[in-house]
Amino acid sequence: MAKGLVTFNEDICKGCELCVAVCPKKIIELDQSKINAKGFHPAHVVNMDECIACGNCAIMCPDSVITVEKL
Template identity: 60%
Template sequence: MQARLTFDRDRCKGCELCISVCPKHILALDMTSANVKGYHPAGVTDLSQCIACASCARICPDSVITVEKE
């Protein structure tokens, strides 16, 4: 099963909750750039490993993550 993760980078505040619950450990903060609010947003490092469990989307307090199964 393929998954597609999208992050609303400009709304992410880098709280790292999504990173802490990912069972595949494929989420990380983007330390190379900041969003419009000055935070380092979270993102996926290896989409091919995503199992589309949506744990990241459920725990996100600002609902910035969308998980779609393809």
């Protein structure tokens, strides 16, 4: 299975959780330990090893926060 690397432009994340909802591996959540400049908890990947680089999170992100690479 392909491995993926997901990076978030955390400063512009609005914490809407659409990426969280569509991730087939359920490895995205809002980072409760951070607050970005907009005042939201930004999304992050909890376990990158499980990412399959499907790109669903990036496709659904309305604010183009996410970049997905296949390793």
